[in-house]
Amino acid sequence: MTNKKIPEESTYKCGFVALLGRPNVGKSSIINTLLKEKVAAVSSKPQTTRNAIRCILTTEKEQIIFVDTPGIHKPKNVLGDFMLNEANKALSQVDLVCFVVEAGDHSLGEKEEIIINILSNANIPIILVVNKIDKFSGDEVFWKTVELYETMISPVAVVPISAKKGTNMDVFIETLSGLLPMQPPVYPADMLMDSTERFLTAEVIREKILNFTDQEVPHGIAVIVDEFKSPEEYPELKICEIRATIIVDRDGQKGIIIGKGGSKLKMIGTAARKDLEHKFGYKVYLQLWVKVKPGWRKSQEELRRLGYSF
Ligand SMILES: Nc1nc2c(ncn2[C@@H]2O[C@H](COP(=O)(O)OP(=O)(O)OP(=O)(O)O)[C@@H](O)[C@H]2O)c(=O)[nH]1
Ligand SMILES: [Mg+2]
CATH class of the missing domain: 3.40.50.300 (P-loop containing nucleotide triphosphate hydrolases)
Known part of the structure; x- marks a missing residue:
């Protein structure tokens, strides 16, 4: 900083x-x-x-x-x-x-x-x-x-x-x-974003999926960060431990995201981890799961659970 x-x-x-x-x-x-x-x-x-x-x-x-x-x-x-x-x-x-x-x-x-x-x-x-x-x-x-x-x-x-x-x-x-109006700053001078680390993490993972998959997959996915343990909060940890689930709305998409022998998921995970390490300034352990939830984009309740609440 x-x-x-x-x-x-x-x-x-x-x-x-x-x-x-x-x-x-x-x-x-x-x-x-x-x-x-x-x-x-x-x-x-x-x-x-x-x-x-x-x-x-x-x-x-x-x-x-x-x-x-x-x-x-x-x-x-x-x-x-x-x-x-x-x-x-x-x-x-x-x-x-x-x-x-x-x-x-x-x-x-x-x-x-x-x-x-x-x-x-x-x-x-x-x-x-x-x-x-x-x-x-x-x-x-x-x-x-x-x-x-x-x-x-x-x-x-x-x-x-x-x-x-x-x-x-x-x-x-x-x-x-x-x-713009004349007034003092609202945020501290070194703050770049007004979001939580969990939100940022989910966005980075989602971005990598968009970058590594074809046209039809991206809109069907959401990412939830199930666990986020940073060395700042847990001084006994030397590394930031993150566990996240990628939600897809069709079985076929699960296969595409995982790839042959898990190769695609590994690429997504590696790229996301590197980006997160750069952003947070500490080493990251990132574990990703893929889960199918048909029709999640159509369900208000499901969306709320995924953090998209109106
Ligand atoms: N050639 C060119 N490409 C650009 C420029 N700015 C952005 N792009 C490309 O346009 C694409 C879309 O960029 P984004 O920044 O994700 O666009 P966005 O408007 O935020 O898109 P949504 O979030 O989907 O609404 C990416 O492939 C960018 O690399 C530019 O100035 N020139
Ligand atoms: Mg955008």
């Missing part, structure tokens, strides 16, 4: 900023790039983020609390309803909202219409953030994308960025900072 100091000046800016957009536009990647640390789960598959997560950027001039939200899509089950509700709820708690879109978007689909509808009811300043500008050279595509959205949402600012390349991130921060 760093020992960052925040100057006690009356000009200090602090506020909450939600990132909203359809799945896979790069909302979580933007946060990771800004914080220069991989805090939020990212994958090439849509609907990676399920909960509104607070990630904190602290500089000498400002503290910006980003609320990463699940990509907006038309819900197909109770988990989908939960995710949409998370995004909606986030808007009631922020000073600004960034509508994140992709350079190259050329028409408005169902998801965009849901988002525009949410935004028009929210009554907070909107910044149009056009991500993935690295995919095109010149600024013609950027301006075309802006044209597509501008009239629908009347943004107070428009910012082109690339989370992947880190392009224009300073301008993005300056833009946000200029619109």
